[in-house]
Amino acid sequence: MDNGDRWIGGNCIALLENGEEFFARVFDAIRQAKREVIIETFILFEDKVGLALHAAMRAAAQRGVKIDMLVDGFGSPDLSREFIEGLSSVGVRTRVFDHGKRILGQRLNVFRRMHRKIVVVDGELAFVGGINYSADHLLDFGPKAKQDYAVELRGPIVAQIHQFVLRAIALGDKGPRWFRRRLKQAPPADREAVGQVDAMFVTRDNRRHTGDIERQYLIAIRAARQRIVIANAYFFPGYRLIKELRRAARRGVDVRLILQGEPDMPIVKTAASMLYHHLMHSGVHIYEYCERPLHAKIALMDDRWTTVGSSNLDPLSLSLNLEANVIARDKAFNQLLWERMDRLMRESCKEIGPADLENEWSGWRLVRSFFIFHFLRWYPSWLGWLPRHVPRLTPAEAIALVEKREQRENDKKSGDNAVTPTEVA
Known part of the structure; x- marks a missing residue:
């Protein structure tokens, strides 16, 4: 995926601090979406924040908005079948990055995670930052509530972010042909200058943009x-x-x-x-x-x-994870x-x-x-010597079906092995 690594002028940028500001803006943008919503996140929990996102996506999908969501298999490992089926039943496409089975109760798919947090709405509005969809980003969570930031963007830079997320989900569907068709069908992003901010969208991956x-x-x-x-x-x-x-x-x-x-x-x-x-x-x-x-x-x-972005300054973010940051040149935002x-x-x-x-x-x-x-x-x-594999995106409903089948088999085995009162006698 091509970052561009170039400054794009004519943008507007707004700082969003903590979940109180971020969730309100994202959920409102989803409610107002007319054509398309694409979400990438490392963590999605089924708490009050995750359920609110679930409700917003369902409502948008029911009025005809195309919605794609990509979550990480390590960061979001416990989404229930009911949660996933509630989305797929109205047409929301949820994909899981590098889903891995637990071995002896432990998740071993630790390295090279999809750590980005991005939302693009109608190709015209984008959010990039470090905030996941979980209640611990809200102040009422208590002493363990996290202090965090994201940005809201409008302007020509959104077109680049939009193409990036389309390419990301294309990896898990039908490849370049699917991407070209979806990109051609997508309405053109607003390339007119809407502000004075120069912006750059920079990502990190394990191939062309490692540093x-x-x-x-x-x-x-x-x-x-x-x-x-x-x-x-x-x-x-x-x-x-x-x-x-x-x-x-x-x-x-x-x-x-x-x-x-x-x-x-x-x-x-x-x-x-x-x-x-x-x-x-x-x-x-x-x-x-x-x-x-x-x-x-x-x-x-x-x-x-x-x-502002998702990248920490540690070995995981700088050498292993998939990350995304927005860089801005603007005196007012800097101040x-x-x-x-x-x-x-x-x-x-x-x-x-x-x-x-x-x-x-x-x-x-x-x-x-x-x-x-x-x-x-x-x-x-x-x-760099650690295992490097081709990222695999798996439809979440396929994972749910497999888990449902395995549960039925386990229940059946448990029933076959059960000891009846007659046998005890």
């Missing part, structure tokens, strides 16, 4: 002269990105990292904190977000460059994101100082830094 998102980060960091702010949930980037952040701080750029202080997985904080000495020694400022788990994947450089991040740092974060670092024996820290340095330097190559 595109990381490369855009590196370009922006090298060009930065005033400030760099990165808020990222899972931070353990490669050697090159760490090196450029340190270089930026040494040349006087105000470099700030907002990382997890209350992580959903403890190992996340442990891994990131192993880099604190190395980064702070060069002048990088580190803030830990302490209110709730941080799920953000956003950054801003100087007064124009910003990115808005800076204001949100500045408020987050002042009101909800703790800045890490020398006293917060572990008081370790300097010799052990030197040894540990040596191994971390070489791991960061080489892990993209090492992870």
Whole structure:
């Protein structure tokens, strides 16, 4: 799939913070859809958010809107037959990326996940970000509610995103011929300028675009002269990105990292904190977000460059997962994101100082830094050795039918093996 890696002008962009803003806009867009809705997501749960999405898709499909949804087999493994059949019965086509069976109760399809979160409506409106369809993205979920972001887009950039998602679902249907026919039938996206924002849609895959998102980060960091702010949930980037952040701080750029202080997985904080000495020694400022788990994947450089998307800065996102980010050049949007991040740092974060670092024996820290340095330097190559297969998209209703058949066979075996009262006597 061709990213383009080029700036497209004439767009409008709006920041959506947390599920309260994101779900309201997405569900409203689905309700107003006239022709087509395409959704990609890593996680879809059957909680109040998933059921609300289910209802919105059913209602749209019943009035004739074509709806395609792609979910990841690892991130969304437990969708019920009733949930899937409720969609397929009204014509919603749900596909599962790399569905894998459980072995001894464990899911083994861990690597190379479809981690993107994209929605395209009528080829005219798009949403890209890091928010999944689950209740833990809402504040009323409690202390474990996630802090996260997405963007809403209109303008010429939507045409590129639309073609991308059409290609993605074509992989699981009838190939290029199907794609060409569907693309030809699709109404032309609004290519007229609707705003002043230059935007770029950048993806990461395991074939032609293995390092595109990381490369855009590196370009922006090298060009930065005033400030760099990165808020990222899972931070353990490669050697090159760490090196450029340190270089930026040494040349006087105000470099700030907002990382997890209350992580959903403890190992996340442990891994990131192993880099604190190395980064702070060069002048990088580190803030830990302490209110709730941080799920953000956003950054801003100087007064124009910003990115919002699904890509973390860790081995999975940078070397294995399928990801998607939007990069924007616009002073107003950059200023808005800076204001949100500045408020987050002042009101909800703790800045890490020398006293917060572990008081370790300097010799052990030197040894540990040596191994971390070489791991960061080489892990993209090492992870490239992991199994790489052709992505397979499976219709969700086919999976439901297989599971239903297996359940019947299990029930039958259980009945055959059951001990009757007569046999006991």
